[in-house]
Amino acid sequence: MARPLFQSTMHSNTELALPYPALAAEIAALLADTSVHVPPRIVAPLHGGGSLFVMPGSDTQVAMTKVISFTPGNVGTARPTIQGDVLVLDVATGERRLLLDGPTVTARRTAAVSLLAAQRLAPNPDGPVLIVGAGVQGKAHLDAFAAGLGSRRFRIASRSASSAEQLAAHARLHGLEAEVVTDPDAALQDCPLVVTCTPASQAVLHATPRADAFVAAVGAFTPAMVELSPEFCRHFAEQGRIVVDTPEAEHEAGDLLQAGLEVAGMPTLTDVVLQGTATQKDLPVLFKSCGWAGWDLAAARLAMRVAATA
Template sequence: MTPSCAMTSALLLDPDATAARLPYPALVAETAALLQDTSVQVPERRVQPLPGGGSLFVMPALDSRVAITKLITFTPANAGTGRPAIQGDVVVFDVATGERRLILDGPTVTARRTAAVSALAAQTLAPNRSGPLLIVGAGVQGRAHLEAFAQTLGVARVVIASRSDASAQALAQHARALGLKARVTQDADAALADCPLAVTCTPASGVVLRAAPRADGFLCAVGAFTPRMVELGPELCRHVAAQGTIVVDTGDALHEAGDLLQAGLDVAALPTLGGWLRQPSPARAGPVLFKSCGWAGWDLAAARTALRGL
């Protein structure tokens, strides 16, 4: 092996190695720290449509020490084929030297940073963190959210809903292997009445949750990231807007939060998670909806976490 090959091998982390460098408690803490860091810059991401219905995402971000670019493809047609819908890498550079420090597995970063942001939002906004946690969608994001909420909020009970019973049962078994109590439901709307915490993490090809959350409920919707995608019924969104609080991950939600846009809500007027952390608003009674659309800043937080100890 030549020295250049050895260097490349050392830099390139596979999914397991990437996950090992992104423990959820540390990733949640780093995400909160990033939202307080005034040196962070996140240019607008480029989404390039691909033939066949896929998309190429180019997502740069930087702070005073680290610069990253996330390059991933999103291919909905891969559903059911055994090929992942999200593929790609996060390339991490040292700002001062220009040196490439790491290449992280893109899908692993996406799954873990998304779940970490949801967990941070729940820590910050949830009126009742006791659980059970309802997870709608039993794929990669469902598993990531299960692990993140268990490790950072102490959730001990989960209820899982999925259009695939096999996937739901597999995730429930994984939860039990982690020492959690888990059950599968065929009716997510009915289960919502018993779950003060809920996350929807589906492909967002249609509404999966219509019932209004509990008065002390926290609902996190992560699946939809274009105006056409949707997981939550419009009446649900309008109910929370009238009776509780809606917070979005970033200002980019103005153009991407399909659930809220299709409900006819003024997304530009909604508070962001970063704004809430920097200047907490007075507590308001009623349910909380956190809408997550994705942001390269979350990938930068993951890169900063992964660099620790190197």
């Protein structure tokens, strides 16, 4: 199904406004900004198993609301599973300043959050990078790690061989090394950097990771979703460190909750940014990301600045 012209233009303009290194830096700046206000997001169930997400946020200058539909029934079709928009307002005047493509914001801010976590926490940032899941988030994370971490070598695993090959071709087109692998567990020993961004319907990683592993898990964002086995999660709790993106992970991190781990009190990305934590070369790190409207606000802030200088 062809994307309508106006959607294609909005997608391209949103991408240009949100370069990954600048977006990761903006996310770090937002976490240090005490004026940021992010109410709890609204999640409304939809008929057929989908969900409607309404995610507002503001600071002293920018207000935004992201309205996103998540439709699992679209998996395997030409229609995206995530659709919607981000409305950006000027706080002083109440005027609408920008309308951003919601799925593009979601993809880029999620990957930028993982990038920021890797920049601050990865014991061995040199790669190769194992990406499990070759959809929109797989591509976003590949691009983000290449742009912001300097990653050049990638291993790609996906339930869809054609999707994995397409992502590998995309990587090679941009001068990167990419290899499709069929067993992500076997690839763990070759890859100190790992990203899981699957539909989160079943565990895709079970084996013991490297001692210097950094794993960013972004696919599961409800208590019922999972992409890491309980044993995999408990390994990090017992032998390494687990960092979550926000305190809301206490109710949303399906991987950790189904592993029987006490998520409340785990360090957050805010703790990492504000307090600083020294990486330990022999201590693996699991970064569990569930999503937060603050990441969308960071994207809106950056897009506003880019638009002002255009």
